[in-house]
Amino acid sequence: MNFLTRLRRFPFWAWFWFILGALYFILPLYATFSFSLSWDPADPFKAYERSFGDSRFWNSFLYSNMLALATILASIILVVPTAYWIRLRLPQARRIVEFLTLMPFVVPAIILVFGMIRIYSTPFTIPFTDIVLMQPLTNFRAGTNILIVAGYMVLSMPYMYRSVDTGMRTVDIRTLTEAAQSLGANWFTIITRVILPNIRSALLSGALLTFAIVVGEVVLASFLGVSAFGPYLFLLGQHRAYEPAALSFVSFLLTWLAMGLIQLVSGGQGQAAGAH
Amino acid sequence: MTTHLALENVSKNFGDFVAVRDFNLEVERGEFVSFLGPSGCGKTTTLRMIAGFEMPSTGKITINGNDITNNPPNQRNVGMVFQSYALFPNMTVAQNIGFGLRVRKEKEADIKDRVNEMLATIHMENKANSYPYQLSGGQMQRVALARALAIRPEVLLLDEPLSALDAKIRVSLRAEIRSIQQKLGITAIYVTHDQEEALSLSDRIVVMNVGEMEQVGSPFEVYNFPTTRFVANFVGSLNTAEAEIVDPGKGILNMDGIQLLSSNVLKDKSKGDKVTIAIRPERLSFLAEGKKENVFDGKVENITFLGSVVRVEVTIGTRKFKMDTFNRPSLNLPNIGDAIKATCSDKAVLILKD
């Protein structure tokens, strides 16, 4: 009787699905890792040595990291004051801003880059004349960089905005502001000394998610023609076998690191991802 | 009257923790019994054992003499009302009430009649097609009550059904629960930590503390003649003090040099025994003229208005006592610091068991 009840209580199917899911997760990673080690039996890490020894890898990887950093900073500068202002003074704008921050789910990267190229590959002219104000953004390096960072800001907007907004809600930003004001703080002090420190874990998880999205991103980078890590890995895969596997495994570890850190700073609340 | 529900030597352990110890109770058909006690006293665990959500570690539970100790919850036919209502959010009021009958595969026409009958009982005929999220807390709990009653249960179990509601609704729904229970003549077990609720609703009260029964009795008995210090403190707010028996036959006690007279039984005690006495605040009064026994000199420490009652705290000897007086316009209250005389009848001086 005792044995039977225990047998009945053993969650067989729960274990079955869990193990199946775990295999689905792990097998491709294990396969990639073991393949990356199989280039030269005498030197299992040859693929990694070759990959890390290539200056094009470092150039593209550092460039992607710079793009991620620029995206994160620009997003914070844009999103934090906006979210703060809406919580504090302009709740009637909440719906429209939230709608806009969700739009990247509707406009996937491929469509976004299509429209961007369509608009920004033509010169800016004064309306109804042929006087050129500015060369097309896609024609010079700085312009392309602006365009790609703006694109990444759009792609990461749903996560960044939601993360910051939730952070502000949980610390009750309005009361904090009123307390700081009553103590005589000015706006700059309020933002830098009161608001930002209190939403730092929200900012950090938004930033890490942005990092995870940007560093391996390939659609915007390849269509805008920049030599970022995503396109580099793609091209490498066209004519090499072992290095791409090694770098794929490395980028998985990076995603894992970013997500693990998010878990750490946000106290275990999972983030839902979006368009690929 | 016959025994309807009986718990015999029921205990429940969670690992080393004893949640309920040696619980014995016989409930008569149609009786309304409350389990009263602070949180963690085992009252909810006992209720859940009757419902079948917990298995007793030892002991036996019977309904109409049939042992139901090992029956699964869905084969016991006891209705339960939960603190959090637990209405099914995907069903209308009528579907919620009819759920138990529907899983019993009763005829649709019968279900419809029974649902209408229950809707009439809780006066919510016009809400039959509403969803739970469209109802107020009080309405939701009435639907939960109707749902539990619709299956014509042997016993109705109520687990703190009013504690999530506003004070006003709590009082009116309390009266409604009692009148429905009496009208249907159903046996009910009611778990609460609110002494006022237990006193106003019950035929009998079981006062519980740390897994044990402290006292079982009618509201009148439990309130006026508490047998333990715990009951005295938990039900109402008694003044308690240690005293020494001077003369068990005449009921004379000595409390820090002050002589007390008690008419309550002291036969099992002898001279020199230490006992705990208890006096209800409302049994103490200022009107000491012409009285010789139980007149105490005191000093007013504090005065608090509690609405219909004024509570005066006085020091008698070295102890603080609470005195409650009905608030009326003609009331002539002393000032803080005044010396006063307080008195009570010998019937008011209770002797506690431990």
Added chain:
Amino acid sequence: MAQVSNSSGPMQATSWKVWLGVVPFFLFAVLFLLSPSFRLLTASFSAPDGSFTFDNIRQLFTEPLIVNSYRLSIQISAVTALGGGIFGFLLAYSVTVGGLPKPLRSILVTFSGVASNFAGVPLAFAFVATLGRQGFMTAILKDVFNVDMYEAGFNLYSFAGLSLVYMYFQFPLMVLIMAPALDGLKKEWREAAENLGANTTQYWLRIAMPVLLPSILGAMILLFGNAFGAYATAYALTGGRLGLVTIQIGAQIRGDVLYNPGLGYAMAVGMVIIMAVSLGGYSWLQSKTERWLK
């Protein structure tokens, strides 16, 4: 802002100034989100000579290449949304109410967070190493179980193969959405049902599933959109051999493969409409659930 100018009293002067605080955000949205989308919309109604036309929209439904690419995209999105949805639900079930030890839940949620964000080129390479012709699993199946998947008709670079790859980010997303929804099932509902005489099957059929259904459907719709918008994974794996909508649009950006720029824009607009409908369906179902579970 009409209501601002209509409002009276001393607030009027400050009212419009308050809106200045969100000007940078709206400016950004207009420059890099709205105007690119809007330009695609207007361009999809333009004939090659610049005049207004419905031809492009009409051709979306008649041009076989385009109809087929939409059909293929819808098929793969539907299959992976359904498969990933069911599998993800079962996983979320097993770690929430399924009775598995508590720590497994946080492990699964962390893994799901990683996997749902792990897509594109590295994911494609990982599956080549697993299920490609020389892949790890392909070899194991051949050597240990004596099953040659490729002989049996499987091909990683086909519809079935790409579906398996998409599943890698689809079911974790389902786990992330469904785990909190399953937490929303109150223990008391089950107890109340049992108390009223219901058995486990009746509880699941009459209460748990109806309560969860909007969440499940909503999540699957989100999964559908997630797969529909995917480009990099498919391109890296098949190099454009599977004519998904995103792949066709990518080809059109590189060069006018449709020989009609307006048609390319119309394809993009059609895609945005499908994505908008799925997001709208998701949020509608979500609000329905929140109302129940509040």
